[in-house]
Every structure is written in C-alpha cells, then in structure tokens.
Amino acid sequence: MMTRSATLTLLSVAAATLPGALAWGAMGHETVAYIASNFVAADTKAYFQDLLDDTSADYLASVAAWADSYRYTTAGKFSAPYHYIDANDSPPSSCGVDLDRDCADGACIVNALANYTSILLDGGASDANRQIAAKMVIHFVGDIGQPLHCEALEVGGNDIDVTYDGDDTNLHHIWDSEIPESVSGGSSLSSAKSWATTLTTAIKTGEYKSQMTGWATGLSVATPATRQATALQWATESNARVCDTVLVDGVSAVEGEDLSGDYTDAAQPVVRLQIAKQGYRLAKWLDAIVAAASST
Known part of the structure; x- marks a missing residue:
C-alpha cells in the first residue's frame, strides 16, 4: 500500500502540471475538516461516521483530500472542473463571479457542491454514491475558500511563475x-490537527468570535436553488480576495518574484480566515444536510 507521504508526493507532481490542483493541499483540507468536526452537532457526527464507516475523530479529515486523488484517476477525471470556477473578471481592478458567464456548461465548483449535496439528500441514492457525495462535499467546501479556485486569470494563477524561498513554483x-x-x-496530519485547534479557539473565543454567526448567513440546503446560491455566495467572497490580496498590485508585481517575504506576511491573515471560515461553514452545511435528511 502506498504511504500517505508517497501519495502526496505524486499528487504534488501532478499539481505542478495540471490547473486548479490541490486547493489548500492535503494539510489545508484536513484542517478545514478538523475545524468542522469541532463544530458539528452530535447527530451530524454520528450520521457521517456511520456513512463513512469511520468512528475515529479523524472521520472527516481522513477523506478531506480524497477528491484530489480521485480526479487523477481514469474513473474520476470527469470531476476535474468541479474543483474551481473560472471567474472571467479583471483583477485587480474588478473582481466578481457570474454563474452564467463563468459556468456556462454547468461544470464548476458552485454547481458541483450543490449537486453532490442533492445526492446526499436523495433517499433513493445508494450508500456507495452517498459516500462519494460526502467526500466531494467535504472537499469542495474547502476548495471554494481558496481565492485562486475562483479565478480564471492565468489558469487560476498556475501560469504565473514565482519563486518561494528560492524554489521555482x-x-x-x-x-x-x-x-x-x-x-x-x-x-x-498532526500540523493540520494542531492548526485546527488554534483556529477553533479563535472562532469560539478569539478574533473570529464576532464574525462566526455571519459566516453562515444565508446558508441553506433546502432546495437546489438555495444550495447553488449559497455556494455562489462563498465563491464570490473568495474571488474578492484576488483583487484585495492575491493580485492587489497586478500580475507584474508578483511574476518572477520571490514571495516568501512581505507577500506571504500580507497573505497569511487571509489564508487563516479562509480556512477558519470554511471549516465552520462545512460544519453548518453538514448539520443542515442531516437536519433535512432527518425531516424527510
């Protein structure tokens, strides 16, 4: 069996050549999942532990990066476009997501999150399909918080060459x-768990406490339209960070530059916020799914 580190090495190689890959990396996705596990209701925990056949504390984190592995398989290559939405805007002067413009063929993260949620709510869906849907939902709620997964410019930044601490990337x-x-x-994984603990404290009692309730404003899985609208709201928020942080001074300010210094210092608070926010939102999304499933 391939070790986790070997798997991540292969995925990292693939990420270097394919667009929109590995939002947040495995560690970031695991952090989102651990945060969610700290906020879900008891019924939600029991529901997803049963569905995922995992009664450990890692039941969400252990599958959080699965969708990135799946997309590189023959069976899963169809899902590659589901990890992002190509906002055809004009950063840094103008950011925005237009679903008709940016997801004309229907294959994007906004619709994917809504559609896989619908499968989870479908009482007639098989356990196998519901399990896949759960893994996709857990992953896509993380992906949609990465600003460059909600941006078309230069293939979501993949074609903007930079260095980081001297390494080409x-x-x-x-x-x-x-x-x-x-x-x-x-x-x-231990880094993810530790970071999730820190961010959970920040949400419950620290710098994010006053923002926490607002993160779930408008969240609804009641209908396909509300699922799509919630996902679009999240994508739009992430996309706005492209203008105010990711490319605040334009492509020319970052291309060919080493971004491990001042650029990273400015980006870190945004990354912390996006990870914390999506972890909390994942908990509330899963809670809403279980509540809706229990009422039918």
Missing part, C-alpha cells in the same frame, strides 16, 4: 501549500 501552488504551511508550521 507558481502563484496558485503557493496559495495551496507554501503560505498555509507557513502558518501551520508543516504539512502533516
């Missing part, structure tokens, strides 16, 4: 991995 990749890891202190 691209802008998308450093937002997926290097900047989050500069905050958490590492890329391991």
Whole structure:
C-alpha cells in the first residue's frame, strides 16, 4: 500500500502540471475538516461516521483530500472542473463571479457542491454514491475558500511563475501549500490537527468570535436553488480576495518574484480566515444536510 507521504508526493507532481490542483493541499483540507468536526452537532457526527464507516475523530479529515486523488484517476477525471470556477473578471481592478458567464456548461465548483449535496439528500441514492457525495462535499467546501479556485486569470494563477524561498513554483501552488504551511508550521496530519485547534479557539473565543454567526448567513440546503446560491455566495467572497490580496498590485508585481517575504506576511491573515471560515461553514452545511435528511 502506498504511504500517505508517497501519495502526496505524486499528487504534488501532478499539481505542478495540471490547473486548479490541490486547493489548500492535503494539510489545508484536513484542517478545514478538523475545524468542522469541532463544530458539528452530535447527530451530524454520528450520521457521517456511520456513512463513512469511520468512528475515529479523524472521520472527516481522513477523506478531506480524497477528491484530489480521485480526479487523477481514469474513473474520476470527469470531476476535474468541479474543483474551481473560472471567474472571467479583471483583477485587480474588478473582481466578481457570474454563474452564467463563468459556468456556462454547468461544470464548476458552485454547481458541483450543490449537486453532490442533492445526492446526499436523495433517499433513493445508494450508500456507495452517498459516500462519494460526502467526500466531494467535504472537499469542495474547502476548495471554494481558496481565492485562486475562483479565478480564471492565468489558469487560476498556475501560469504565473514565482519563486518561494528560492524554489521555482507558481502563484496558485503557493496559495495551496507554501503560505498555509507557513502558518501551520508543516504539512502533516498532526500540523493540520494542531492548526485546527488554534483556529477553533479563535472562532469560539478569539478574533473570529464576532464574525462566526455571519459566516453562515444565508446558508441553506433546502432546495437546489438555495444550495447553488449559497455556494455562489462563498465563491464570490473568495474571488474578492484576488483583487484585495492575491493580485492587489497586478500580475507584474508578483511574476518572477520571490514571495516568501512581505507577500506571504500580507497573505497569511487571509489564508487563516479562509480556512477558519470554511471549516465552520462545512460544519453548518453538514448539520443542515442531516437536519433535512432527518425531516424527510
């Protein structure tokens, strides 16, 4: 069996050549999932532990990066466009997501999150399909919080070459991995768990306490339209960070530059906020799914 580190190495190689890959990296996705597990209701925990056949504390985190592995398989390659939405806006002067313009063929993260949620709520869906849907939902709620997963410019930043601490990479990749890891202190599962604990405290009693309730404003899984509207709201919020942080001074200010210094210092608070926000939102999204499923 391939080890987790070997799997991540192969995925990192793939991420270097394919657009929109590995939002937040495995560690970031695991952090989102651990935060969610700290906020879900008891009924939600029991529901998803049963569905995922995992009664450990890692039941969400252990599948949080599964969708990134799946997209590189023959069976799962259809799902690659589901990880992002290509907002055809004009950062840094203008940011915005237009679903008709940016998801004309229907294949984007906004619709994917709504559609896989619908499968979870479908009482006639098989356990196998509902399990896949759960893994997708857990992952996509994380993906939609990465600003460059909600941006078309230069293939979501994949084609903007930069360096980081002397190593050649691209802008998308450093937002997926290097900047989050500069905050958490590492890329391991233990780093994710530790960072999630810190962010959970910030949400419950610290800097994010006053914002927490607002993060779930408008959240609804009641109908396909409300699921789509909630996902679109989240994508629009993430996309706005492209103008105010990611590319605040335009492409020319970052291309070819080493971004491990002042740029990272400015980006870290945004990354912390987006991870914390999506972790909390994932908990409330899963709670809403279980509440809706229980009422039918």
